[in-house]
Amino acid sequence: SAPDFARAIPILQQLEQAGYEAYFVGGSVRDALLHLPIHDVDIATSAYPAEVKQVFARTVDTGIQHGTVMVLLHGTGYEVTTFRTESGYQDFRRPDHVTFVRDLAEDLKRRDFTVNALALRHDGTVVDLFAGLSDLAEHRLRAVGDPHARFHEDALRMMRAVRFESQLGFHIEAATTAAIADNAALLAKISVERVASEFNRLLLGHWRQQGLASLIDTGLAEFAPRLAGQASALQAFAALPATPFASLEIGWTLLSHFLQQAPGPLLKAWKQPNALIAATQHAVTLLAAMPQPSDWQLYEAGEAAVVTATAAQTYLQPDFDAASVQTRYAQLPIHAAADLAINGGTLIQAGVQPGPKLGQTLQRLTQAVVAGELPNTQAALLAASRADPC
Ligand code: ATP
Ligand code: MG
16 A cells, blocks of 8 residues: 555655645545555645646646546556535535635545545645544544534435445444434435445445444435335345455345345346346346256356355355355356357258247257256257157
8 A cells, every 4th residue: 555655755745846735635545544455546735726737747637627637657647636625515415616725624624534534745744633543543434523514515425434334344423323314314315326336335345234234223224225114124134144245246136135126126226237237137036046046047047147146145044055056057068058059040951940939949959958958969959859849
């Protein structure tokens, strides 16, 4: 983690040499102080965007209306954002309009949680205006300022709180928790995509049980798509073994299982991508056949769903032998229509009439090969197709 900051230090120094203030801010400071790997290095500065562009030779206007200029250094792009305040919140969502300011304090006080409101200078000095360092040491999430007002301004922060709980293993302190409970209904004002992005990160967190417990206990779940009135199903889902989900597919498969909701409508309500929906549908179908799915059910599920559903089953049945089911799948004679020694064209050449019956014949031959009843050779399959009683 340190090297990432180290490489970006010249950016802070050059801004200071030009007469401005500049700091590392946001999640990378938090994560570095926690000795976690850092992702994006966010830099905040008193320089206005046009001034940032004057200081550096190579910049890209990535989000200039929000005050962000990307500075290119040694082939890496660093986001440099002017200190700003956000005012004029409407509809409980983040405003589009921002005001640039010269004062770091103004910028830090608009941030969501004290552990996200630390600033780190190039010399290693930490600016800590809201006792974020002690909250960090105590693994505590505390809203900056009046929690009620802050969640009223931007209801997404409530989802971020439970997401950070799951990601970091922190606890939301009492006044912040109470304010989430009071404002939970405002979650309905936030776009589903943004709520889903936080929820997905909650699902994948190492302290998922903790994040889910807060989602339920604060009442936030009542205002999330298709989770209202599902407290007992959610409790059961939250009580699954604590092992982190290795994929979103596993998380959504188990959630769909406990909610007894088909993945299609559930994941569409959460505006999830079609690929995730399809993968989850296959896995849920196979999960319903666990712990002893037939060879045909394994074939129809496909490899990805076999991996997902066997992993999901281990949460439901800790002694489940996922490896042996995966081995059975691997040892199937074929894994896809393309593996079959014949196809529609081969059958037509052999004199079978095109039409619906052709498809049925192919399906029967596929099933027989998967079941090990027929060898997967052209000769055997053509002979069987001629013998087909239909
Ligand atoms: P991660 O990158 O792991 O998601 P992060 O804390 O860096 O965590 P970002 O969404 O990258 O989260 O935001 C960067 C910083 O911007 C945050 O640390 C916080 O200071 C501030 N921030 C982001 N979203 C909000 C918000 N909705 N309200 C207030 N401040 C926010
Ligand atoms: Mg970040």
